[in-house]
Amino acid sequence: MVELLGLVLISFAITSFLIVPFIDLLFFLKRKFEKKEADHKVSSKTPIHDALMKGDEKTPSGGGILLLVVLVVLSLTALRFLPQTDSATLKILIFTLLSFGGLGLIDDIKWIMTKRKGKLLGLGAKVMFLIQAIFGLAIASMLYFLLGINNIYISGLDNFIIGWWYIPLAAFIIVAFANAYNISDGLDGLSTGLLTICLFAYLVLAHTVFNETLSTFVGVWIGTLFAYLYFNVFPARIYLGDAGAFAFGATLAVVGLITGKIIGLGVIGGVYVIIITSSLLQILSKKFLKRKIFPVAPLHMYFKYIGWEEPKIVMRFWLVGAIFAIFGLWLSLLNI
Numbered sequence: 001m002v003e004l005l006g007l008v009l010i011s012f013a014i015t016s017f018l019i020v021p022f023i024d025l026l027f028f029l030k031r032k033f034e035k036k037e038a039d040h041k042v043s044s045k046t047p048i049h050d051a052l053m054k055g056d057e058k059t060p061s062g063g064g065i066l067l068l069v070v071l072v073v074l075s076l077t078a079l080r081f082l083p084q085t086d087s088a089t090l091k092i093l094i095f096t097l098l099s100f101g102g103l104g105l106i107d108d109i110k111w112i113m114t115k116r117k118g119k120l121l122g123l124g125a126k127v128m129f130l131i132q133a134i135f136g137l138a139i140a141s142m143l144y145f146l147l148g149i150n151n152i153y154i155s156g157l158d159n160f161i162i163g164w165w166y167i168p169l170a171a172f173i174i175v176a177f178a179n180a181y182n183i184s185d186g187l188d189g190l191s192t193g194l195l196t197i198c199l200f201a202y203l204v205l206a207h208t209v210f211n212e213t214l215s216t217f218v219g220v221w222i223g224t225l226f227a228y229l230y231f232n233v234f235p236a237r238i239y240l241g242d243a244g245a246f247a248f249g250a251t252l253a254v255v256g257l258i259t260g261k262i263i264g265l266g267v268i269g270g271v272y273v274i275i276i277t278s279s280l281l282q283i284l285s286k287k288f289l290k291r292k293i294f295p296v297a298p299l300h301m302y303f304k305y306i307g308w309e310e311p312k313i314v315m316r317f318w319l320v321g322a323i324f325a326i327f328g329l330w331l332s333l334l335n336i
Contacts, residue, residue: 001207004219007078011223015070019063019227023238026060059236062108064244067224068101074220079213086213088146089258092139093217093251099135100178100250103128104242132178136171136250143170143257152262155334173262174253177269180276181249183298185240189233190300190314192240194271194321195248196225201268201325202255205332214258234311259332267328271321275299 072094079085106123123131143149143166150166153159162169185191199222206214231237240248249272256265266273275298282297296305303313 004203004207004215007216007219008223008226011070011074011220012226013223014074015067015224015227016230018066018070019231019238022063022066023060023231026062026238030060059239061239061241062243063228063232063238064101064240064242064247065105065108067228067240067244068097068247070224071221072097074224075217078216078220082212082216084212086211088142089211089213090217092142092146092254092258093214095142096135096139096174096251096254097247099139100132101243101247103131103135104182104244104246107242129175132175132246133171136174136178137167139174139250139254140167140170143254147258149257149260151260153260154263155331169262170257173257173265174250176276177253177272178246178250180269180272181252182242182245183279184272184275184300185245186298187234187300187304187310187314188236189229190317191245191248192225192229192232193314193318195252196222196229197318197321197325198252198268199225199255201329202259204329205259205261205264208333209259211259214255218255234314261328261332264328264332267331268325270324270328271317278302 075090075094079090103123144164149170150163151159151161152166152169181191181195184194199218203215203218203222206218228238228240232239252269252272253265256262256268259265278294278299279297281293285291285293294302296302300313300317304310
């Protein structure tokens, strides 16, 4: 545990040292490419949402690019010194980060070099979801064949072996969390604060079941997030961007799946589940009922719409996230 806490501090220190010049670089790129563009109006399918986000376009996006590099390099470096590194687990975690991060990087480059509004406009929504599904199935297959995970364990009930059906289920969870995190990344500090809370729960769980590889990876991840969160809380100086959002959401799901606690993942990440559910209900309502359930979605934007101040929304979502994390950790630790 002492070594693990030291690793968190090292990760925090390195990220803190690099993030200020990286923010300056993003500001420079933003000014450079904006000067080359003529101002133009972009029609939007979500005018209320865009109005609530007005002003955020002045803050550079793409902080996740730096965090991904630091997380991958430090994790690989730290795990080289472990006496028994689980290479399969490490390969799955790194592949998840790089695959979903690379997909989001295309959107981040589009954002840096062109003016645009909304999510998923780099490749288009349909193409983006198709590639995510392919990556999700690949990662789920790695979990099934390399780690032998093929079950759903429910505390107090039983351990259900579902065989190869585990692959589409795990793929769905990975893609869902990737997009849930991306959707939640709309208020200063919201998504990263919730992720940090979730990871503390998984740090405890991984340490309890003596998964040293997973503990080390999560510890490094927490250190990078602390440094980033300092600059992302209200008023934010930097946003994560799609590379970080897609990668972190998908990898959070994989961390939960590696522990073998699917139900625990749904509870620990309960706020993300609520956020993506609110967006899904809004989309389905507009498509089939031809009307909106909420004036604006996702849920955190609705609270901003009715007049809540942004820091108030974020802090209260953090508190709810902490309760979910404690409850999910309690469920996961039953009968261990």
